[in-house]
Amino acid sequence: MNAAGPSFGAPKKTHIIVIGNEKGGSGKTTTTMHLIVALLRLGFKIGSIDIDSRQRSLSRYIENRKNTMTNHGASLPLPQHFVVQRSPFNVLDEAEADERERLTSALKVLMAENDFIVIDSPGSDTYLSRLAHSYADTIITPINDSFVDLDVLANVDGNTLKIVKPSIYSEMVWEQKLLRAKRDGGSIEWIVMRNRLSNIDARNKRFMTQVLNELARRIGFRAAPGFSERVIFREMFLQGLTVLDVMDTGGSASVSLSHIAARQEVRDLLKTLRIPKVDERVAEMRARETGHEASNSEQPAPVTAEVKPSAPAPTPTPTPTPVAAKPPVIGGAPVSAEKEALQVSPAAYKAATRPTEPETEAHESMREATNAPMTSAGSAIRSAAAAALRNASGNLPWRSAAEPTTPETPPSKPSLEKAS
Numbered sequence: 001m002n003a004a005g006p007s008f009g010a011p012k013k014t015h016i017i018v019i020g021n022e023k024g025g026s027g028k029t030t031t032t033m034h035l036i037v038a039l040l041r042l043g044f045k046i047g048s049i050d051i052d053s054r055q056r057s058l059s060r061y062i063e064n065r066k067n068t069m070t071n072h073g074a075s076l077p078l079p080q081h082f083v084v085q086r087s088p089f090n091v092l093d094e095a096e097a098d099e100r101e102r103l104t105s106a107l108k109v110l111m112a113e114n115d116f117i118v119i120d121s122p123g124s125d126t127y128l129s130r131l132a133h134s135y136a137d138t139i140i141t142p143i144n145d146s147f148v149d150l151d152v153l154a155n156v157d158g159n160t161l162k163i164v165k166p167s168i169y170s171e172m173v174w175e176q177k178l179l180r181a182k183r184d185g186g187s188i189e190w191i192v193m194r195n196r197l198s199n200i201d202a203r204n205k206r207f208m209t210q211v212l213n214e215l216a217r218r219i220g221f222r223a224a225p226g227f228s229e230r231v232i233f234r235e236m237f238l239q240g241l242t243v244l245d246v247m248d249t250g251g252s253a254s255v256s257l258s259h260i261a262a263r264q265e266v267r268d269l270l271k272t273l274r275i276p277k278v279d280e281r282v283a284e285m286r287a288r289e290t291g292h293e294a295s296n297s298e299q300p301a302p303v304t305a306e307v308k309p310s311a312p313a314p315t316p317t318p319t320p321t322p323v324a325a326k327p328p329v330i331g332g333a334p335v336s337a338e339k340e341a342l343q344v345s346p347a348a349y350k351a352a353t354r355p356t357e358p359e360t361e362a363h364e365s366m367r368e369a370t371n372a373p374m375t376s377a378g379s380a381i382r383s384a385a386a387a388a389l390r391n392a393s394g395n396l397p398w399r400s401a402a403e404p405t406t407p408e409t410p411p412s413k414p415s416l417e418k419a420s
Contacts, residue, residue, distance in 0.1 A: 024123030047110030065240025
């Protein structure tokens with residue numbers, strides 16, 4: 001038997017995803033459970049393995065989920081779950097052989113019945129963890145967005161932010177890639193997801209982005225955004241629920257904007273995997289949702305009887321009096337017979353025959369201000385419109401040069417002094 005583990009012979013159809021990081025507290029179990037439920041709700045058959053047999057965080061999560069189903073009668077999808085125990089043997093070679101047999105036996109059972117196998121690993125360096133990494137098709141490494149967590153991937157110079165060398169976990173992943181290629185010629189896709197991202201554009205966040213992008217080019221992984229710092233990712237452990245369960249079964253009353261944003265982060269994680277059959281299933285789901293929304297929008301609205309009052313008779317519009325194209329000239333030129341018949345003064349005749357004043361923006365504003373409500377805001381509107389009308393009156397085309405554009409200055413009082 002190969003020291004790196006046995007090959008499974010014929011090409012397997014089951015995709016193995018390992019969630020791994022040798023540092024604890026990075027969100028491995030939360031990521032694992034949300035990934036499992038997301039794939040289950042896409043209609044895939046999922047197997048899960050917990051190789052952290054001491055802490056058993058994933059196993060406890062699934063147990064809480066089963067209790068919720070029993071106590072509340074909820075219908076929730078579940079994976080086919082295994083726990084791989086560490087070997088009780090003290091001799092290293094015997095212990096490794098025993099653990100290799102335990103893991104490969106669980107993989108064979110799950111591969112026969114499932115589309116995906118998701119493995120949650122411990123936050124430490126163990127033989128089981130290294131062996132599980134070597135069987136992965138995809139490795140997802142969650143890290144908190146800090147240089148403390150980044151240290152497990154690379155040693156970074158604090159003054160220049162240059163990468164000194166890859167760290168212990170990066171070297172381990174590289175070794176498992178070589179073992180996988182030697183065993184069956186397969187390759188491993190490595191994704192590093194930044195968990196607990198802050199919404200603030202802090203300097204630490206920018207430095208992390210810079211170093212991670214450089215490290216990704218150097219040691220060969222894809223950097224991806226993970227889950228933000230949200231309470232809802234932690235508060236549902238005791239019920240064994242995920243954000244997707246709350247969104248699908250919780251009802252609109254219990255769903256907040258934080259739930260919607262968290263669900264989108266889970267969907268972005270699925271997109272980051274770049275697994276063809278997952279992308280196809282997501283596309284089908286979106287097409288069904290789009291079709292459902294379109295069918296709802298095409299449904300006719302209910303018709304209600306409405307009694308409409310009869311329209312009032314139209315009021316006849318008075319015919320405007322035509323205005324002469326050229327007004328008669330006052331002063332110097334003969335006055336028309338029409339003026340003589342009316343027997344009016346020249347000033348009155350000029351005012352009566354003045355061409356219609358063209359509409360201006362100031363007039364329109366004044367007309368709107370007339371209909372404004374009698375409030376402080378309405379008073380302000382009327383005052384502004386009146387000022388605009390006064391300012392615009394000086395440029396009216398019918399005003400002649402003889403007429404003043406500003407109020408006339410009242411005549412001064414006569415002086416009592418005699419002229420010299």
